[in-house]
Amino acid sequence: MSVPMLSIQGDNGLALTRLHMPRILSSVANEVTSLLLLDFRELHDAGDVLPIQGAVDIPRIAAENQQVIRLAPIACDLMAIGTAGICRVRGHLETLLRYECSRCLEEYDSPLVANFDEQFSERVRQDDVHLVEGSQVDLTPYIEEVVNLVIDFRPLCRDDCQGLCSVCGTNLNDHRCNCDRAVQDPRWAALEGLLSKDEPE
Numbered sequence: 565m566s567v568p569m570l571s572i573q574g575d576n577g578l579a580l581t582r583l584h585m586p587r588i589l590s591s592v593a594n595e596v597t598s599l600l601l602l603d604f605r606e607l608h609d610a611g612d613v614l615p616i617q618g619a620v621d622i623p624r625i626a627a628e629n630q631q632v633i634r635l636a637p638i639a640c641d642l643m644a645i646g647t648a649g650i651c652r653v654r655g656h657l658e659t660l661l662r663y664e665c666s667r668c669l670e671e672y673d674s675p676l677v678a679n680f681d682e683q684f685s686e687r688v689r690q691d692d693v694h695l696v697e698g699s700q701v702d703l704t705p706y707i708e709e710v711v712n713l714v715i716d717f718r719p720l721c722r723d724d725c726q727g728l729c730s731v732c733g734t735n736l737n738d739h740r741c742n743c744d745r746a747v748q749d750p751r752w753a754a755l756e757g758l759l760s761k762d763e764p765e
């Protein structure tokens with residue numbers, strides 16, 4: 565690939581390339597953190613408009629989703645805007661996931677892009693506003709929630725993945741086997757036995 569590699573490399577060894585995260589500046593992308601803070605005072609001092617950018621590593625997402633082998637740090641390109649005691653944080657999240665295909669069990673990488681749009685306040689009680697204590701909020705739990713919502717629960721390495729042979733376990737995307745799968749599956753065999761008894765001779 566001739567595209568220069570801007571890599572955010574976490575401990576888990578999965579790197580995001582420039583292809584997967586065109587919006588994030590290289591200066592912030594070099595640093596991977598475990599927190600991404602929204603600071604109300606900093607926002608106020610900045611005139612109520614503050615960019616929040618960074619790359620957060622949330623290994624728990626892979627730990628809690630068995631179809632996710634691992635994921636790269638999540639590149640966050642967000643903008644915080646304060647109005648009337650409420651801070652709205654909007655933007656994009658991007659990462660690269662390594663899934664285990666739910667049919668053939670092979671691992672494959674897939675980019676993930678999600679919109680982020682959450683509101684926070686220290687004092688305004690409203691249904692769609694997260695009421696927070698203190699002048700800083702760690703956005704990581706909210707980022708985790710958004711990513712968990714867009715993760716594929718039955719990932720497929722490709723739409724027409726042929727899966728594994730139920731008899732010999734061959735990956736049918738790579739090889740054909742000569743197994744007679746319809747008969748060899750004991751559940752079907754039992755069913756066929758029943759059906760043939762019912763059939764008039």
Ligand SMILES: [Zn+2]
Nearest residue numbers: 665668721725
């Ligand atoms: Zn597959």
Ligand SMILES: [Zn+2]
Nearest residue numbers: 729732741743
């Ligand atoms: Zn087979």
